[in-house]
Amino acid sequence: MKLSVRGEYALRALTVLGESPRDCVVRIQTISDRENIPKRFLEQILNELRTAGFVESRRGIAGGYRLSRAPESIPLAAVIRHLEGKLAPVGCVSEKFYERCSCPDESRCALRSVMKEVRDAIANLLENLTVADLVKRAGALRVKPDMGLDYSI
Amino acid sequence: MKLSVRGEYALRALTVLGESPRDCVVRIQTISDRENIPKRFLEQILNELRTAGFVESRRGIAGGYRLSRAPESIPLAAVIRHLEGKLAPVGCVSEKFYERCSCPDESRCALRSVMKEVRDAIANLLENLTVADLVKRAGALRVKPDMGLDYSI
DNA sequence: TTAAATTTGATTGGATTGGTCAAGATTCAC
DNA sequence: GTGAATCTTGACCAATCCAATCAAATTTAA
Structure with a gap:
């Protein structure tokens, strides 16, 4: 974000x-x-x-x-999503603005699993504020x- | 981020x-x-x-x-900082790439206090991975x- | 009706992004 | 050595996004 x-x-x-x-x-x-x-x-x-x-x-x-x-x-998340787009650091872990990435297999992408955690941490905060x-x-x-x-x- | x-x-x-x-x-x-x-x-x-x-x-x-x-x-944080710059969503809460923002008084900025939390959540994850x-x-x-x-x- | 204010949309200059290309330097196998 | 494979450097490009400005239209209270 x-x-x-x-x-x-x-x-x-x-x-x-x-x-x-x-x-x-x-x-x-x-x-x-x-x-x-x-x-x-x-x-x-x-x-x-x-x-x-x-x-x-x-x-x-x-x-x-x-x-x-x-x-x-x-919620702050709603405002930010409207003005800036996704909260997630990369499209492939975004809930509302998902987009496929270039890696050969998303379901086995280690980076994606890390980025998912980052996204969740951010979303958790901003959905509740x-x-x-x-x-x-x-x-x-x-x-x-x-x-x-x-x-x- | x-x-x-x-x-x-x-x-x-x-x-x-x-x-x-x-x-x-x-x-x-x-x-x-x-x-x-x-x-x-x-x-x-x-x-x-x-x-x-x-x-x-x-x-x-x-x-x-x-x-x-x-x-x-x-640490992933180190790599990302090198390639992308700050982890924080805004400069005024960044530890390594701080920059003053336009608000009249940073020490009383409500948005800043929220963004600081977001930054900390992100940094916590990425420093430890x-x-x-x-x-x-x-x-x-x-x-x-x-x-x-x-x-x- | 008129003055003060918002509304709308076009436009601008500059930065950033994702990516290509050409030419050169380095190294190793033979 | 010589040639092939590779890394290195840096210029270049098209597209998009950003922050900001401007002009003109619209609205409404007084």
Whole structure:
């Protein structure tokens, strides 16, 4: 798994949206300022998130974006899969984006068996963490920066 | 972490080298045939592995490649770091390839704390697995293909 | 109606990827 | 030695992806 800047911005934006009350929208400019994200680029990203169904928008002078579901029900894995594709390090062990590789026999490929473990470790974490967790952590970190980064989910 | 085809080929090639006795060299053509890897491309990759110190070569008519250390002492993490760069999904949580990101305060970044966990999970696996493990697994899989892919390292 | 904001889609420059090719250097068998 | 087999080096290429920008259209509150 690799998170491009695009995906990073998306998750940071979702965190901001998750932090503000569900019933009011947040302007692109606000997110852009708070998170230090190029505005034009953020427009594009939020639009992707909208067509993917994670957020909804309201246009016009009082417009902006908000989450379209409860933050607890947006797993990070879902967001990342939508923006970046597979979680797995290689296609031949991906559940949602499987693709055959060039090795002569997948069922006997030692590398594949190792990569499968890596994939599972990543998926396990990201399926169980949601935007709500990001919000929670952001709150905690605001009080106690870094805090050793020790979490148990 | 993401494994490009280049990295995949490298690890498969190392497995082949690990399978043959330490004191004799294996020809590029042999590896290329056995693992179904484009020969020209493999030359390039083996050369990288050589300058990185993982393998050594012998030229001439009786030439070829072999591991330059015991397979037990070549962690997969080391190989991947050399060929692909960081294991971490983002630079700001990488141990060996750290790079600052754009967020206003890293020590309070919720996304970063999550990504740190992902990085640690990946690193934990790949630091502890070596080329010797690939060889072992290849042997086991030859007898019992796929075997549910259940390993505990 | 008009000003502020989002929406949409095209475009750009640059980096990365997977891969090929040609020419040279090295070594060993005979 | 000489030739054959091999490794070594580095240039090259087409395709794709990335981050970012721009212009124009659309929407809506006041």
